[in-house]
Every structure is written in C-alpha cells, then in structure tokens.
Amino acid sequence: MYLSENKVKYIFHHLWQHVRIHNLEPHSIIIVNDCKEIPPYLENKIIFIQSSQAHPEPFEIIFHGKKIPILFGTKDPNGEIYHFDTKGNLIFRHDLLSSAFYLLSGQQEIEVEQKDQHGRFPFELSIQKKLNFVHLPVVNYYFEIITEGLETFAQNHNKKIDRLRLFDSFAFFLSHDVDRIAFHHPFYVLYRLKQFLGLSPSNLSKSKIINLFFQGLGYNLNPFKKEDPWWNFGKLINLEKKLGIRSTYFFLKREDGFKNSLYHYKNKKIKSLISTLKKEGFEVGLHGTYRSAEDGQNLSFQKQEFETATGTKSIGIRQHYLRFSHPHTFKLQSNAGLIYDTSLAFAEHDGYRNGYCLPFHPYDFETDQMMQIWEIPLVMMEVSVLNYRQASFEELKQAVNHYIQEARKFGGLFSLLWHNCRINDIETPGISEFYTKLLESIIEEKPQSLRGMDIYKRASTFEQRPPSDIFKLI
Incomplete structure (x- = not known):
C-alpha cells in the first residue's frame, strides 16, 4: 500500500512522540517502493520499504516473545525485521509504516461498508477479530520495533537519540456516561409491564420482570422512598475522592425517546449534580445523542444548550451507543468546537480499535491530511465485557490487568x-x-489518574512535529 506524502507525515508525527534522533540531516529517512531497488548511492540512511499490496496480506513475527501481525509485507516477508547494509543504511524490510497507518487512521473502517444496526463499524468484520489481536496495541509495537532500529542506527552513527513517554508509568482515565438516572422512572415501570406481556423484548425471566415491575410501582407510590438505585452519584464521588481519582462524566440530553436519556440539561437535579462535580474537581462533558453522530446542526445545538444550562464549557465528547462515522463525525465535532473525542472502541469487545494506547489525531481521508481534534481511545466499556461478551467479574478483572500491563510498557493509558x-x-x-474492589486494585498499580481534559492538555503540550524535510519518498 503506497502511502502518500501526507500519510507518511501522519505516521512520523505520531512516531515522533515516542523517539527523536537529534541532528538528522534533511532526507535522512528514505521511503522506497518495493517495486524499486534501493539506489546504490544511498549511504548512512534510514530506509523503509513500502509494500505494493493493495490490501492487508498479514503474517506474524515474534517480537519480545509476542506474536505481532504485520499487515503489509514486502518481497522478503520472512527476512529480518531490520538490518544494516555495507553502506551503513538501516533497512526495515517489513512495511511497518503502512501497517501502522492502516490501523491508526481507521482505514479499515473506510473500506468496510457494512455497518451494524446502529450504524457502527462492527467488530465481527474487523481485522482485529480476523487475526485475534484486539487485545494488543499493535501500533505501539510497530513504533517500538522502529525505535529499537533507530537506537542501533544512532549508536552506529554517533547521534543522540531520546526515548519519550507521555506518562512515566501509565495513565488511568475513568469516565461515566450518564444515560439513565432513574431506575424506577414511570417510563421503565411501564416498559417492564410491556416486557412481561411480551410486547417488548427482554433477556430476563418473567418472574424477574414482574418483580421489578412491582418494585418500581411501590417505589413511585411510597412518599418516603429512598434514593433511586441509578442516582448513585454521591457514592461514586465519595469513592473516587477516597481513592484519589477524578473522573469525567458525560451527560446525555433527552431526545428521540428511549434511545437517549429521559432528562434535560436544565433539570434542577442535573444542574445541581454538575455544579457539585465541578466543585469537587471532576470533569463534565457532552454525551452526544444518537442522532448527533451524523447531524452536525443537532450536535452544535446540544453543545450550546449544555453550556447555557450548566455554565460549563464542554471540550470533550463521547458519542452515545459509540455511534461513529469516520471521518464524518470527527468533522462535526470539530465544527462544534469540541477538542477531544473518546468514542473509538468496539461496542462488542474491549481492546484497541485503532491499535494504539495513547491519544492520537484522526486522519481525514477526504482531504488526505491529519485532523487537529484529539482521540483518547476507549479501551474498555463494562457493557462490552459483561453484556456483549457475557464474561464474568473475574474475567473482566483479568482483562483490566492485561490492559494495564500493556499501557505500562509504552507509557500509555488505560481508559x-x-x-x-x-x-x-x-x-x-x-x-x-466488585466495582469498588476493581477501582482499588487499579489504584494499587499507581497510575496517574487523569480526566480527559488533563490527558488532552498533556498530549498537546508534549506534542512536537518532526522536521518537515526529514524524509523523502523515491
């Protein structure tokens, strides 16, 4: 897959957040198509071979004891990952650049037209599912392979090289989507009656449904009722403060009935909750409604409505149902004045949708350039594990431990x-x-617990662009 100059710049921009070689001369990095021979006049260069394959033809390599899929090979896929020739050139034989671009940019989502019932890119059709690597931040591994090669090059040519980490250990980004706030809301009480009568779908037994119906009925008739089970924000706030966590809450407005929330931003309880969260140091942001992923006017209106009702400027967003159309939704978010998104995850499975455990910039395929909005990738949603995968509490905890170790390797984040x-x-x-003990076990790993806005600020301050003339395509 021959990358355009802008696509190569995109990959080097993100690679530059991991490693930097000082005092590189212009065109020290050469990108050569695999249909051409390496020019004999090249000396002391860093050479990447680009694959002519139009689509992924993956094979595996073993790197630091792990099986890592390479999506685009070259003429010699079974050769060394990298080597030096007699002229001092460092040559990467596998097409790591195209492989990284394919995942990080979301190119596979552009190529796959079929969507699920909610218009989402389905995990079942992803290359992560096909090759069973959704649990690995593969792009980070590609960058690590390149970095190790560059370290050897720098040593051989007496150049200074810096390894970089955004986070010293790893970052923990905890967030809550405030979809529903009233378990015993009359709407749900009536809905449970409809489920019992077979008029609405349900996975629960008839006895469980009718029990919940009568609980809800009794709750609404009781003048001395306790707090609703879904209005548990006091407990969440106290738990997180005790553990030293400051999370991000995304609020969803009422729109289109059941698919969205049953509250408005101007609701007194919601406004009071947001005020309390802000006072306690938590972040509040926008949870874009079901429609907003494809309707820019709708998105801009609800952002303005949120800010007017709450007196809070929202810089971050997560789309409801994780609905996303790439790169269209990013453009709508940018036009609305949002600075970061954190929607990119597979609804059906935890892991790495873009193969990366750090914040990154999306790619605009329509204009062939990097976008300025940030993506903070979502690694795990509890619904993906407990509902879609039907996993146990213990399996969820094991998955969390795995993702923490992957984040720690690369100075990345677990969200x-x-x-x-x-x-x-x-x-x-x-x-x-279980939830309480899970958070306690995460904090025992000593992460930097950060809000979305903190991660964005840290990434944007840390970010540096590579020299514009550092590479050349031939």
Missing part, C-alpha cells in the same frame, strides 16, 4: 467507561462491591 446505571445490585447482584 475505562463504567455507566452509573450499571452499578445496581438489583439488576446485577454483587456489582457494587
């Missing part, structure tokens, strides 16, 4: 979305205690 309405022992016995 966890846990809905407030999914910490309800009535629906899922034992989940409150």
Whole structure:
C-alpha cells in the first residue's frame, strides 16, 4: 500500500512522540517502493520499504516473545525485521509504516461498508477479530520495533537519540456516561409491564420482570422512598475522592425517546449534580445523542444548550451507543468546537480499535491530511465485557490487568467507561462491591489518574512535529 506524502507525515508525527534522533540531516529517512531497488548511492540512511499490496496480506513475527501481525509485507516477508547494509543504511524490510497507518487512521473502517444496526463499524468484520489481536496495541509495537532500529542506527552513527513517554508509568482515565438516572422512572415501570406481556423484548425471566415491575410501582407510590438505585452519584464521588481519582462524566440530553436519556440539561437535579462535580474537581462533558453522530446542526445545538444550562464549557465528547462515522463525525465535532473525542472502541469487545494506547489525531481521508481534534481511545466499556461478551467479574478483572500491563510498557493509558446505571445490585447482584474492589486494585498499580481534559492538555503540550524535510519518498 503506497502511502502518500501526507500519510507518511501522519505516521512520523505520531512516531515522533515516542523517539527523536537529534541532528538528522534533511532526507535522512528514505521511503522506497518495493517495486524499486534501493539506489546504490544511498549511504548512512534510514530506509523503509513500502509494500505494493493493495490490501492487508498479514503474517506474524515474534517480537519480545509476542506474536505481532504485520499487515503489509514486502518481497522478503520472512527476512529480518531490520538490518544494516555495507553502506551503513538501516533497512526495515517489513512495511511497518503502512501497517501502522492502516490501523491508526481507521482505514479499515473506510473500506468496510457494512455497518451494524446502529450504524457502527462492527467488530465481527474487523481485522482485529480476523487475526485475534484486539487485545494488543499493535501500533505501539510497530513504533517500538522502529525505535529499537533507530537506537542501533544512532549508536552506529554517533547521534543522540531520546526515548519519550507521555506518562512515566501509565495513565488511568475513568469516565461515566450518564444515560439513565432513574431506575424506577414511570417510563421503565411501564416498559417492564410491556416486557412481561411480551410486547417488548427482554433477556430476563418473567418472574424477574414482574418483580421489578412491582418494585418500581411501590417505589413511585411510597412518599418516603429512598434514593433511586441509578442516582448513585454521591457514592461514586465519595469513592473516587477516597481513592484519589477524578473522573469525567458525560451527560446525555433527552431526545428521540428511549434511545437517549429521559432528562434535560436544565433539570434542577442535573444542574445541581454538575455544579457539585465541578466543585469537587471532576470533569463534565457532552454525551452526544444518537442522532448527533451524523447531524452536525443537532450536535452544535446540544453543545450550546449544555453550556447555557450548566455554565460549563464542554471540550470533550463521547458519542452515545459509540455511534461513529469516520471521518464524518470527527468533522462535526470539530465544527462544534469540541477538542477531544473518546468514542473509538468496539461496542462488542474491549481492546484497541485503532491499535494504539495513547491519544492520537484522526486522519481525514477526504482531504488526505491529519485532523487537529484529539482521540483518547476507549479501551474498555463494562457493557462490552459483561453484556456483549457475557464474561464474568473475574474475567473482566483479568482483562483490566492485561490492559494495564500493556499501557505500562509504552507509557500509555488505560481508559475505562463504567455507566452509573450499571452499578445496581438489583439488576446485577454483587456489582457494587466488585466495582469498588476493581477501582482499588487499579489504584494499587499507581497510575496517574487523569480526566480527559488533563490527558488532552498533556498530549498537546508534549506534542512536537518532526522536521518537515526529514524524509523523502523515491
């Protein structure tokens, strides 16, 4: 896959956040198509071979004991990962640049036209599913391979090289999508009756449904009722403060009925909650409605409505249902004045949708250039594990431990979305205690606990562009 000059710049821009060689001369890096021979006049250069394959033809290599898929090969896919020739050139034989671009840019989402019932790119059709590597930040591994090669080059040519890490250990980004706030809302009480009568779908038994119906009915008739199980924000705030966590809450406005929330931003309880969160140092942001992923006017209106009602400027967003159309939704978000998104995850499976465990810039295929908005990738949503995958609490915890170790390797981040309405022992016995212990175990790993706005600020301050003349395509 021959990359355009802008696509190569895009990859080097992100690679430059991991490693920098000082005092490189112009055109020290040469990109050569695999249909051509390496020019004999090249000396002391860093050479990347580009594959002529139009689509991924993956094979595996073993790197630091792990099987890493290379998506685009060259004439000699079974050769060394990199080597030096007699003229002092460092030559990367595998097409790591195209492989990294394919994942990081989301190119596979452009190529796959089929979407799921919610208009999302389906995990089932992803290359991560096909090759079973959704659990690995493969782009980070590509960059690590390149970095190790560059370190050897710098040593051989007496050049200074710096390894860089955005986070000393790893960052923990906890967020909550505030979709539902009233478990016993009359709407849900009526809906459970419809489920019992077979008029609406349900995975619960008839006895469980009718039990929940009568609980809801009794709750609404009781003048001395306790706090609703989904209005658990006081407990969440106190737990996170105790553990030294400051999370990000994304709020969803009422629109289009059941697919969205049943509250408005101007609701007194919501405004009071947002005020409390801000006062306690938490971040509040926009949870874009179901329609907003494809409707820019709608998105801009709800952002303005949110800011007017709450007196809070929203710089971050997560799209409801993780609905996303790449790169269209990014453009709508940018036009609305949003600075970062954190929607990119597979709804059906935890892991790395773009193969990367750090913030990154998306790519605009329509204009062939890097976009300025930031993506903070979502690594795990509790619904993906407990509902879609039907995994146990223990399996979820094991997955969290795995992603923490991957983040630690690369100075990356582990991001966890846990809905407030999914910490309800009535629906899922034992989940409150499990959630508490899970957060405690994460904090025991000593991460930097950061809000989305902190991660964006840190990444944008850390960010440096490589010299514009550092590479040449031939």
